[in-house]
Amino acid sequence: MNAPAEPHGWNRLTRAREERLARATARLGAGLRGKVADASNVVALLEEIIAPGDRVCLEGNNQKQADFLARALTRVDASRVHDLHMVQSVVALPEHLDLFEQGIASRLDFSFSGPQAARLARLVGDRRIAIGAIHTYLELFSRYFVDLTPHVALVAAQAADREGNLYTGPNTEDTPLIVEATAFKSGIVVAQVNELLEKLPRVDIPADWVNFVVRSPNPHYIEPLFTRDPAQISEIQVLMAMMAIRGVYAEYDVDRLNHGIGFDTAAIELLLPTYAMALGLKGRICRHWALNPHPTLIPAIEAGFVESVHSFGSELGMEDYIRARPDIFFTGPDGSMRSNRAFCQTAGHYACDMFIGSTLQIDLQGNSSTATLGRIAGFGGAPNMGADARGRRHATRAWLKAGREAQRTTHEMPRGRKLVCRRWKRFASTWSPRSSNDWMRGNSRKPRTWSSRRS
């Protein structure tokens, strides 16, 4: 070659990892036994394994939070650990933004920030945070393997054994993908766990992929997405659900689908064993779902409407029901579910015929928005679930019919198309868009104004 190779170490990353691991071992001393670090040493551990400018994934799911590690990261010495580039799907906890106020982190690539949306907008306005981009989940995950690979991942699991094998329980969510991207590019993986066990119920992530395990003083936080009272569903929502079933589900034989969360789609789920059954639609619609285990799906499951449900995450309180219905859900040999946001988003993108959700704003071209002035809430999964997947090649009746209807001229190459339904309504003065979703999210600490972007 004419161009001489410039001096280049080919194992800078692995060498840096070895040096960091050695520093951590030296500093923690007896506070580290094998891979297991004492909770009291975690701040010190993070100071040794994270370097200025690192890309760090602080999990950061739609539901499960590595909250203990998040708090620890806010307590590192900012003169040692600073200018971190946070690459995490969800900015959910106050600590996720404290990092920026304290000068520990400076750059953010993310997908969804619902609970912190207003504060995030303020910090961006104050130039405390440089946003790389706002992504749909699967898009951000894909960048973990291309140009946003984490140097350090701080994740959460239900349990670990002494070797460092991890058991996630039903809220597997993003964890396996985050760990794979980090561990196989010479990064460092730290897992907080609720318990240390001699023998795990099952292994979700092999010990080889994990460098440190910390037993957290408190179980990790899981955001309940679906705490709701079906009695709050309004007459209008029941009527709209009947219109959707009769006018869309029955017309298109919508058999593989995703629902957003909210009372509107909950009403559809609840009406399957009665109204849809009376229309003779059992076995024709709604058999295969990419969906969290919504409690409002239970009547349809019990009526034999549903054949399978693959899930992004779980729903608190649904553990026993899932365990009793292994034909329907994806469960492990231990009986608990393994969710997987990456694969469920892929299923929603390529194997579902319909995505139905709500939106705050929509224009005449059908562009919809969940962002409003003063809030940077992000997208979550909606743009991926709701995009017509143009790489799709397999046909279903729903896909072909929607494609025929969308064809503009007879000269075009015929192709199918995904059905995307956005429901929105006009409001009387006592009926704000805000309130309908607030009711749905009973455990919310503050009002929320979106419903479909989270899955």
Place this chain on the structure above:
Amino acid sequence: MNAPAEPHGWNRLTRAREERLARATARLGAGLRGKVADASNVVALLEEIIAPGDRVCLEGNNQKQADFLARALTRVDASRVHDLHMVQSVVALPEHLDLFEQGIASRLDFSFSGPQAARLARLVGDRRIAIGAIHTYLELFSRYFVDLTPHVALVAAQAADREGNLYTGPNTEDTPLIVEATAFKSGIVVAQVNELLEKLPRVDIPADWVNFVVRSPNPHYIEPLFTRDPAQISEIQVLMAMMAIRGVYAEYDVDRLNHGIGFDTAAIELLLPTYAMALGLKGRICRHWALNPHPTLIPAIEAGFVESVHSFGSELGMEDYIRARPDIFFTGPDGSMRSNRAFCQTAGHYACDMFIGSTLQIDLQGNSSTATLGRIAGFGGAPNMGADARGRRHATRAWLKAGREAQRTTHEMPRGRKLVCRRWKRFASTWSPRSSNDWMRGNSRKPRTWSSRRS
């Protein structure tokens, strides 16, 4: 509820699995120690764990083949095991189609069948095979979690330990996803391995997810995709590569990309450290790749052009080079690569700005085809890699520029767009499209007529 639940077992799948496992244990007797079955008992094993009508994934990758299990499946008693629905990404081996001629299988959902394309077309014409659909890889994978979940998966790995943990080596490919979909929906997973080890170099798939391990008499077959002689690259291909670098890569700052295989893109890879360097493009283009470890990328890597490569599969003969360049490739603690077709396809879909490949036929709208009369070759990864991902939200210069150029009116909402390049040429009588790719695939057992659809 008004509609009474009909009689319904909620653990039919787990009960069926238990019954099948018990039958296998009884029949194999001393031929089964823990999860490890003797190779001589594999036909009997398959007869006990597979039932008529089952969906079966017989791996079946673009490269790595569970060939021993494929041969065993062709030898089961077709009066006991029949009407199987094969769901596998690649139909590569003669045995994959023998199953249909022998009445063991009757239905096929797949992605790519290059080596068997002509025979497949004949069998479909003779009504021996009912094709469900032809998918792009990621699309088929997504259906494993929705409506095409395998009841039984027959996979291949490099090694297993006695507990059933699997080590794939660099050709990880589709295996983790296949096993996850099967194991967590109460299916049965059988792995053929080249060796049984006391301690694996690393764990790629946890033992909990695997039911049986068989040491194959011969190492599994891996199809070499890239056996080539750069001296065969023609002057025209060098000229076209220079035009691509100057006219596309430099104009759009194409920095994250996938290449198809073939001499055309190999020429581009080889010209990066010379022609592209002379144009001052180092650090501006071609830093991040979703690509198998092409040998023709080595000069660019050595020149410091390349920062990272995530791979669908591997390339035979590249193992030592990958091990010596952990900064570039995704390698495990053991030093060997972990590839992952699902995540690399996702990266190609969402995190790459350009897909460049060849095609046999193209129309004026840009629709391209790799299928011709008398051959059903399937799509592989191309439609996914080449589709404009409309769920994408993050911006790059390449994506924005391509989007601006594609905008039809100034009233449209501006958005970015993926660059998709298809190269094709007109041929003199001595220069057929067939030959250019045949050269590239030196180990091919028969001429091939495609180059870009495999990745």
